[in-house]
Amino acid sequence: MVWDFRVLSSQIAPRWVLLLVLGFVALGLLHIHRWLDRVQREKRLEATLISDTRCQDPPRLRYRWPLALDLLIEAFKADQAGSILQFFLSVVDRTGHTFEQVLLGARGVDTNDPKNIESVLSTQFENFGLGARSANFRPLLGHGIFTQDGEPWRTSRELLRPQFMQTRSKSFTDIQEQIEKFLINVKASSAGVVDLQPLFFRLTLDTTMAVLFGKTLDSMKTKVSGDEAFFARAFDQAQHELARRGRLGDLYWLLDGFTFRRSCRIVHEFVDKIVVDALNETRPGMASEEPTGRYVFLTALISKTRDQRVLRDQLINVLLAGRDTTACLLSWTFTLLARHPEIQQRLRNECEDLPSFREGGLPTPAEIKGMKFLGHVLQEVLRLFPSVPVNSRSALKTTTLPTGGGPDGLSPVLVRKGEAVGYCVYAMHRRKDIYGDDAESFRPSRWDPDNKEGPDLKGVGWGYLPFNGGPRVCPGQDFALLEASYTIIRLLQSFRHIEKAEPSTAKERQTLTLVVASATGCKVILTPALLEGGTLREAEARF
Numbered sequence: 001m002v003w004d005f006r007v008l009s010s011q012i013a014p015r016w017v018l019l020l021v022l023g024f025v026a027l028g029l030l031h032i033h034r035w036l037d038r039v040q041r042e043k044r045l046e047a048t049l050i051s052d053t054r055c056q057d058p059p060r061l062r063y064r065w066p067l068a069l070d071l072l073i074e075a076f077k078a079d080q081a082g083s084i085l086q087f088f089l090s091v092v093d094r095t096g097h098t099f100e101q102v103l104l105g106a107r108g109v110d111t112n113d114p115k116n117i118e119s120v121l122s123t124q125f126e127n128f129g130l131g132a133r134s135a136n137f138r139p140l141l142g143h144g145i146f147t148q149d150g151e152p153w154r155t156s157r158e159l160l161r162p163q164f165m166q167t168r169s170k171s172f173t174d175i176q177e178q179i180e181k182f183l184i185n186v187k188a189s190s191a192g193v194v195d196l197q198p199l200f201f202r203l204t205l206d207t208t209m210a211v212l213f214g215k216t217l218d219s220m221k222t223k224v225s226g227d228e229a230f231f232a233r234a235f236d237q238a239q240h241e242l243a244r245r246g247r248l249g250d251l252y253w254l255l256d257g258f259t260f261r262r263s264c265r266i267v268h269e270f271v272d273k274i275v276v277d278a279l280n281e282t283r284p285g286m287a288s289e290e291p292t293g294r295y296v297f298l299t300a301l302i303s304k305t306r307d308q309r310v311l312r313d314q315l316i317n318v319l320l321a322g323r324d325t326t327a328c329l330l331s332w333t334f335t336l337l338a339r340h341p342e343i344q345q346r347l348r349n350e351c352e353d354l355p356s357f358r359e360g361g362l363p364t365p366a367e368i369k370g371m372k373f374l375g376h377v378l379q380e381v382l383r384l385f386p387s388v389p390v391n392s393r394s395a396l397k398t399t400t401l402p403t404g405g406g407p408d409g410l411s412p413v414l415v416r417k418g419e420a421v422g423y424c425v426y427a428m429h430r431r432k433d434i435y436g437d438d439a440e441s442f443r444p445s446r447w448d449p450d451n452k453e454g455p456d457l458k459g460v461g462w463g464y465l466p467f468n469g470g471p472r473v474c475p476g477q478d479f480a481l482l483e484a485s486y487t488i489i490r491l492l493q494s495f496r497h498i499e500k501a502e503p504s505t506a507k508e509r510q511t512l513t514l515v516v517a518s519a520t521g522c523k524v525i526l527t528p529a530l531l532e533g534g535t536l537r538e539a540e541a542r543f
């Protein structure tokens with residue numbers, strides 16, 4: 001029998017159906033061909049890299065039970081015990097793999113080496129992207145600076161940069177106002193044991209919102225209710241879910257429940273309303289400052305774009321980036337100061353020596369900048385408890401990192417396209433080869449250039465990275481440090497003792513979400529200062 005296409009087409013199906021099928025088959029073959037071609041090119045690149053750099057895979061993972069179930073159980077126990085970060089460190093130490101990589105079978109590299117981190121964040125910036133984070137965070141953060149890569153990220157960074165520059169110099173009054181309200185609240189409830197941690201979370205939500213939106217929830221002064229309360233709760237809930245999803249790596253989408261989507265919607269509606277009100281109040285071409293002379297991030301941003309969706313997304317991104325990070329810094333600072341009364345006293349002396357304090361006034365930005373010991377305390381807290389302790393990037397092309405490959409972990413390490421590189425700043429900040437034998441101790445004076453004890457930290461470079469580095473360095477760090485400094489100074493001026501409420505034997509427990517907080521809060525006993533100067537009370541009364 002002879003097969004004739006024309007006969008076949010007229011007998012079996014109309015000609016156009018056959019043409020369509022043939023078209024799909026051809027397209028499929030083309031895709032397979034391209035895919036094979038890509039795989040071959042990747043293999044060739046890999047081979048060239050291996051022969052040129054002698055790079056190797058990271059050390060092999062060691063576990064005893066199938067599917068690494070022994071590690072899973074260990075992780076679960078560590079999470080319950082509030083020591084998940086220490087557990088991550090031990091897995092990295094043993095294997096060179098992140099825990100997610102272990103469980104999900106994904107390949108990748110984990111590192112706490114300054115050279116590798118510099119490579120990922122700076123020298124090879126174009127070779128790495130955010131990976132699964134973009135899609136994971138999108139339901140809450142939309143398309144904003146925190147979820148974007150490449151050109152869209154560059155556009156966002158350019159859009160937001162001038163606002164951050166202005167915020168640095170012009171938002172002091174807003175910060176001051178919110179912190180003074182916070183102090184009134186702490187003073188009113190300072191009898192007995194006070195947990196400062198939840199108060200710091202409320203404070204930083206208020207300060208960041210004041211600067212971004214020009215309005216706050218005023219959660220320090222009043223009992224928050226209605227839409228504001230919904231928003232605050234939904235924002236916390238949505239962030240919590242993002243962190244849980246993040247732990248699943250590429251399988252983040254498995255956790256996508258109704259509560260999560262509802263929280264995201266509440267946050268969007270709340271911020272949308274603020275944006276729409278601001279758009280209605282601001283005509284094109286208007287000055288970026290409010291008639292009151294106050295600088296509001298949103299008003300300034302509106303002078304660049306009136307796209308409601310862009311404004312909403314970028315604001316939520318900055319709010320998320322700025323709020324919990326600063327709250328954790330404050331909480332760990334007071335936890336450590338309460339554990340180290342001699343350091344607390346030295347810092348209090350510096351706060352009480354300020355000319356403004358002696359004259360009965362409030363600290364000024366210039367005075368804060370000049371406080372050397374306070375600067376060292378903040379550096380040391382962020383060393384031991386960097387607010388973002390673990391982070392990751394994903395390789396956009398096959399490449400190598402300087403170290404971590406081979407059985408001894410000393411060769412350059414091969415990173416294939418699509419693989420994750422986890423970097424653990426928490427572990428790096430506790431390395432004895434960088435910080436000396438007392439790397440685990442709280443010793444702010446290690447940052448004093450005149451201090452001869454321990455290694456000289458002048459050239460620590462990429463070995464110290466609380467605010468990230470390279471093109472994606474945190475743009476809010478000056479704002480965060482000013483806010484934290486002012487809060488610390490005013491608390492120390494207002495209370496002559498801040499003692500820890502937990503027994504000395506209590507084991508430190510941590511909660512890891514997107515940031516690392518204390519699982520037991522920051523419980524302290526506060527002893528009010530002897531009467532402050534009359535003018536200071538007058539200054540405070542303005543709030």
Ligand code: HEM
Nearest residue numbers: 145321322325326329387388466467468472474475476480
């Ligand atoms: C102690 C306080 C803070 C710490 C430790 C901190 C730390 C960081 C870190 C580690 C990153 C890099 C994240 C990554 O690329 O994966 C980052 C990014 C960022 N931070 Fe901060 N931050 C703090 C406060 C703030 C504040 C107060 C703001 C804003 C008001 C802010 C705004 C941002 C933004 C917008 C980014 C994204 C930058 C980009 O991707 O280009 N941060 N921060």
